Amino acid sequence: MPRIAPAMKTAITEKPRRRTQEERSEAMRKRLLAATLESLAEDGYAGSTLSSIVRRAGVSRGAQVHHYPSKQALLLDASEDLLKRTYRRLGTLLLSISEEDNRLQALVDACWEQMFATPLYRAYCELVAASQRDEELAQALGAMLRRVMALFEPAANYYFETSGTKLRPADMFLQLSCLLSGLGLQATLLSKPVIRSQLDGWVRQASPILRARKGITSPPPRPAAWDRVLETAG
Amino acid sequence: MPRIAPAMKTAITEKPRRRTQEERSEAMRKRLLAATLESLAEDGYAGSTLSSIVRRAGVSRGAQVHHYPSKQALLLDASEDLLKRTYRRLGTLLLSISEEDNRLQALVDACWEQMFATPLYRAYCELVAASQRDEELAQALGAMLRRVMALFEPAANYYFETSGTKLRPADMFLQLSCLLSGLGLQATLLSKPVIRSQLDGWVRQASPILRARKGITSPPPRPAAWDRVLETAG
DNA sequence: TATGATACAGTCCAGACTGTATGTAAATGA
DNA sequence: TCATTTACATACAGTCTGGACTGTATCATA
Structure with missing residues (x-):
């Protein structure tokens, strides 16, 4: 009409x-x-x-x-968006850590609270599960994971140093991220005290070999990839 | 007709x-x-x-x-079945460990290969994700998790002992299970070497404080719950 | 062996989902 | 200001799902 x-x-x-x-x-x-x-x-x-x-x-x-x-296209772009959000969140998190006294504990707690015990991580889990049957999505998520790891690695080595082990700080934090992933996945099935004790347990276990570098109060140098993402993020 | x-x-x-x-x-x-x-x-x-x-x-x-x-009923029973299968698998796994030299490494590898890098664990992940929106399923899975943990705990304390830490073996292995969960979730997104290095890294890090008890070659005493499940498993 | 209960097979239907086709409003640019 | 392109809205088509329903074979028992 x-x-x-x-x-x-x-x-x-x-x-x-x-x-x-x-x-x-x-x-x-x-x-x-x-x-x-x-x-x-x-x-x-x-x-x-x-x-x-x-x-x-x-x-x-x-x-x-x-x-x-298509729906696929939307989900792929949403994955990309998830990456950007994660990037930014990790950035502000790392900045805030630089001022803390007990950096290790603060970092672990902040990672848990702000990155893994969040709706965004739930979305990530759903996407990872779905990527099992979606090659394209798997590619996108895999690339995303590598990029976040590549961002986190220099920051970890910048803030911390290891002693008495062959592992570098980045390796330790990769372990931490796997631990937090597992906790996050089953967060609703586990009781709060269990989660708390796991977080504290890791800190206690890692603190002897993982020291915060002294005199480091400024944030780590941002890799180029970081700024690239941040600027396109709007 | x-x-x-x-x-x-x-x-x-x-x-x-x-x-x-x-x-x-x-x-x-x-x-x-x-x-x-x-x-x-x-x-x-x-x-x-x-x-x-x-x-x-x-x-x-x-x-x-x-x-x-209903579909719900089928999935709930499938969760129950998943628990039984996990129980049995864990049982045979623990038995086989008792004969190994380097028990810690063997246990970690076996847990990974036979419990987390398996289709059964993939099914578990799907159920956990779904349980986020299904209270009944969450209940069932939560109970299941607690029961498996209760089974694993005495076995861990039976085979191993800790030194120089307040953590008991069971706590260490709970950490391990969270780590393996996280690895398993993202197994397809991570490269084999990364996974390998994570497994080995945990062993290397845990071995100083987690020793296999000497002279223990027989399997751990089975808790009552175990046999109850095994017999009803058919 | 007769009778009721149980186990299984196949079909139908209302609702939901994705993709498409078509129509309208808003912006661009000449 | 008007034509064209872009952004958005609505209606529809085809497919699939889960549950209901009906019919048949097999088993238990008296």
Whole structure:
């Protein structure tokens, strides 16, 4: 049916203010990605249907299909977004650590609280599980994992040093990340004290061989990859 | 339409041998459960539809609905079955360890190979992820985890002793299990050398404080819960 | 061996999901 | 200001899922 009276929106919205196409696209994609990660965390991979995602984002089905031709495409981009968020979170975390007294304990606690006991990590678990049957997703997540590890490694070696072992700080923290992954996966099945004791246990066990370098109060040098991600993150 | 010529099956099957009702039910349930766990590992939670499960089991839709009124019921029973399988696997594993020279390394390797780098663990991951949105499943898995831990704890304290730390062997092995969980979750995303180095790293790090008790060659005393499960396992 | 209970098979249906096709509003640029 | 492209909205088609339902074979028992 042609020609329906328009000019109602302008009456409702305060300042409809013209947005450039690119702004509109970016904002829409942002909403979709955020909703996708939310949905992955809350509803799981299976429960994250396109309908539920667009409902969560408060947009129409058409918007999604316009920006992402397939569900696969949306999830792949959401994985990328997950990487960026993780990067940023890790960055602020490492910065805050530099001021702490007991850096090891603070780092472990902060990693747990802010990275593994979070909805974002739940979303990651869902994606990892799904990547078992999705080669493309596996590729993306694998690359993501390597990049985060590559970011974390110099920071670990910058803040800490090992003694009496062949392992470098980065190796120790890789172990820590595996431990936290396992804890995070089963966090809802384990009691709080068990988790607490595991975190403390690791710190107690690692502290004799893992010392914070003295006189290091400034943040570690950011690798180039970091800034590249941060700037494209919007 | 009534009365179709029967007596064809007897011609085909060698010995149709009367099976008791209970035998039939048990056999059918066994097939369904095995197919469910297989499907969880291979197709994931979302991909494990009833149709795919019964196809995998080679039975009809009706058989499934007869034994399990809902999909939920089937999955809950499959979780139970997963527990029993894990129990048994852990049992044989612990037995085999008793003969090894370097028990710690052997135990870690065996746990990894036979418990975490397996389809059964993949199925577990799928169930854990799903349990995030299924209170009943979470209950079942939580109970299962506690029972396995309760089984493992005395065995760990029986084979090993700690020195120079407040942690008991069981605490160390709980840490190990979390580590292996994390590794197992991301096994397909990590390279073999990384996994290998993590396993070896843990052993190297734990061996100074975790010693195998001398003169222990017999298997640990089985807790009552163990036999209870083993006998009902069929 | 007759009768009721149990085990299993096959089909149907309402709902949900993804992808597509088509229509409308907003921005761009000449 | 108008044509064109881009952004978004809605309706629909085809497929699949889980549960309900009906029918048949097998077993237990009196």
